[in-house]
Amino acid sequence: MTTAISRPPLVRSSDRVIAGVCAGLAAHLGWPVRMVRIGMVVAALAGGAGLAFYAWLWIMVPTADENAKRNARRPASPIAPAVSAPGPLPVPADFVAAPFAAATFPAGVTYPQAPGSPGTPTAPGTPGQGSPAQGSSAWQPGPAPASGSALGTAGSPWFRFRRMPYGKEILLGAGLLLAGGILTARMLGVDVPLGTLIPAAAILGGAAIAWMQLDETRRAGLLDKTKADQAGGWARLGAGLALVVAGVLVMVSGSGSWEQTWLALLASVAVLGGVALVLLPWGLKFWRDLEAERAGRVRATERAEIAAHLHDSVLQTLALIQRRAGNEHDVVRLARAQERELRGWLYRDPGKEAGQLSERIKAAAAEVEDSLGNAVDVVSVGDTAMTERHEALVQASREAMVNASRHGGGTVSVYLEVADGGVEIFVKDRGPGFDPQSVPADRMGVRESIIGRMKRHGGTAVISSSADGTEVRLGLPSDAADNGEGKS
Amino acid sequence: MNNIDTAGAHAGGVSVIRVVIVDDHAIFRSGLKADLDARVTVVGEAGTVEQAIAVIAQTRPEVVLLDVHLPGGLGGGGREVIAGSAALLSSIRFLALSVSDAAEDVVSVIRAGARGYVTKSISGTEITDAVLRVAGGDAVFSPRLAGFVLDAFGTAPADIADDELDRLSARELEVMRLIARGYSYKEVAKELFISIKTVETHVSAVLRKLQLSSRHELTKWAAERRLL
Incomplete structure (x- = not known):
């Protein structure tokens, strides 16, 4: 499995214990998942380096689904073969087919065989030429998650039972074990700095809860924006925030009395409120700009898609019709074929299955x-x-x-x-x-x-x-x- | 004024149908004008909703050949022209003309009051025939429109319990099916051993149901286009 020449892209796998980072990394590097996981744990023990690395990858690396969604583009226009591959046609003698095709309409004629080939005179930057090439590479990730999960399951039977359904329970168990270990150590007389450990754990736990939430809203947003269970998400975000705030407070106030904690809390809330008051208009404006820009980009993408389609189909056909204006039969045939294609594109019911x-x-x-x-x-x-x-x-x-x-x-x-x-x-x-x-x-x-x-x-x-x-x-x-x- | 015009049209014993062409493409208008034969005469042309309403009110034609998609007005296209000429609807008949295949475009203009629908690709003689038929008070169904009707009303014959407007009778279904298969009215009459007049009666009845029925499939189109 490591002999594969092209390396699968780095994506978070759906076969996961926490966030699929290790499985994805293993698939990307071609190493056994188990090794990566053990390595990560070892690195985590070494001053938390592994933890930081894991968190970083969690944030930066997209999931396999996201990646596929991002790369999924429309397939190449279907008209090009239909229009440019005519049956046996009576072509006038001065319209010698081959040079005509090669010299004047390489894009239309060679399109089905060599999409985006360097010899085509159409600008290489036009979406019509660009997208098929991207499309073909975009589909490479297709098998990648599959092979990743194959590695994850077949390559490491030891980890197989730790698939998704038990992930959280195992995490909880590990946490409880850790707590038990710490308590035992204390009983045995080892000086464990509880005053630092508990708030630190609270902060970590809160952050993890909030991050998981981020991960899941991303996924839900891709599936269906309206159906995502917003309430649960907010509750989780709130719980994570509360944990982190409490942890930070306790840590900063030096595990002191309630009074001190309350004071600190009051002070920080006051400061946060003041900052929010000042920054809120800016933030809102920024958010609105962002939304507007995003909407503009969506429109531009749509426009580019329509332009690409028209370029591949209607413009090519119109050019062909001008070339063959003398041959009524050809013109009618081309016009019919183009009309049919355009109709199909405009009026096709997207909900209807193929x-x-x-x-x-x-x-x-x-x-x-x-x-x-x-x-x-x-x-x-x-x-x-x-x-x-x-x-x-x-x-x-x-x-x-x-x-x-x-x-x-x-x-x-x-x-x-x-x-x-x-x-x-x-x-x-x-x-x-x-x-x-x-x-x-x-x-x-x-x-x-x-x-x-x-x-x-x-x-x-x-x-x-x-x-x-x-x-x-x-x-x-x-x-x-x-x-x-x-x-x- | 209307009387004088009508009298003029009927002068000489041959009735020439007076037609207004409404389409935003000048090339298509002139092409259509050239294609129509001597049985009709084009008395006006318009390219936008406002122009169309004005020209129709001014010339009082017998038939308006109306493109479904038109610029101007509130964006309602041909439907808006019919609505704007509502006062004249009893004397003027509209024949919808479209390149569109989309059911809601066609059905919306029919429900607004058009007496028929033909595609732009049919020949001049066929369009002339359709104009004459519409002028005579009959409905003109293309195979595709018949297909829409069958889709919307279902292909099973009417139950007695149902609202009469919401179902097609067995005979109407037969007629629609034959039209969808590409039969002309004459061929339908021959196939079913009935007179052409009877075929026309059935088609007019279907048109009326199409315009008035509250079947879900039809009201859905209407609701989507804010026709209700």
Whole structure:
């Protein structure tokens, strides 16, 4: 495991005893977790160096989740391949494809193969070129936490039982053991400076409580800002603060009488109040500026993202259209493809999960539209998750769309309806029509790819054709097994 | 004044439908104008909400071809134009025209009072047909709008217990389904063995339900757009 050439980034692991520092460090260095942990404890005993180091790493190093969130960027635009990878097209003789592509549109044409390659004339700083490169490196951390936890569990069975659920109990036990040890030492006559130790412990404990709180609010903030249990968080922060203040007071006032402590407390509260009075407006202003700046940055990021998208898709297509203005077929095809992509980007329902049947049908329609040039309009009502039988349905309807586009020669209408009883797909064209009975037996398209395929999967395929056009209706009733799969 | 105009339009026995085009893109307006055939005549154009309301009040057309997205006004687009011309709604019919695929855009303008919705990519003849149909008091549904309707009302036929406005009858469902499949009104009539007039009646009934129904799916769109 240490032979890995690329070192995983330093992140705090989710496999943790206190804050995941040791496990993360071990994953980063490629050492066994146990060794790191023991080393840390030893270092902690050496004048508290380990403690300071641990605390420092705790604050500075992000958790694996945070790191992944920070690095997660949008994937590269999907239009570039769609637009720049045309099917066999009639290109005029003076538009020799290869030099044209290489000389004028390297960004659009080479994009799918070499994102961000140094040869592209587009500015290297443009987000469109930059993000795919970042994206690919950003996904490297993906496996890192996994390997980290693998190290943490498989590499050190001795520590395995000290996983998260018992972390706090063990910490508490260690604290109690320590206290017991100190008491025993006192009984045995060793002079333990209790007056310093107790407040110091109080300060440490308070700080730890407050820090844990910080850690968890960060995590909660990433998950859901509104749902975080604010009350518990505040209570913990208050408890930590109280512990630290009490500890400091006792330490400063020299473990003296209550009177002295009260006086000190009063004095410090008065001083703090005065300072707060003076600094509060500054603080508020600073906070507001910070918020405004953050909002501005969010806006700028959004803008950059939109600009990057438009650059990758619409601008490229517009340039291509200008280049091929003489070829009406190409212009229409490019415009359709770009329109489809932009629509998808603008109106896609983010809450809708991918891989649904309607999306597959739309993708098939887009493919047919791209390769044959005739518009394929899809209207869908309802949706369902894909199963193997639906896959056959998609294939059959794709074949029907190809036939409709090829022989109908105009706009193809596709209607998908998903109801409780099953799925129905209608593919209609307005071509001259044909007689389904007279299709020669060797023509595989209709007989095998549509009718045969649907029958094999328990569905139906009916083709009705007249002089006004042809309609293929595919039906796939849902059965019990299908239902079960759909629901799980 | 209105009477004189109408009389003028009907002079010579052939009724030419007077149309106002409202769209913020001048190129699209002139293209559409060129595409429309001789059965209609364009009497006015507008590019913003304010212009549109003014032009409509001034020219009193029979049909307004109305883009859903328009600059100006309070940001309400085509919906605001219809609201601003509410006093004339009995004599003027609106046909929504949009590049937008988003259900709430289309449904909001329909619920504001438009008699139909077509996409900008359809041909001049088809738009002319749609204008004539709207001028005749009928509704114009594109396959996509029919899809929205089926999505919003559900594809199961009406129960008797339900509010009549909230469900489509079995026949209306059949008509909507055929339109969503790409059938023209004529083809729907042929398929269902009914007259075109009956198809138009069904479609108008669906339009009325779409405009008046308080189904959750529809009121949700309305609420999101602050239409309530």
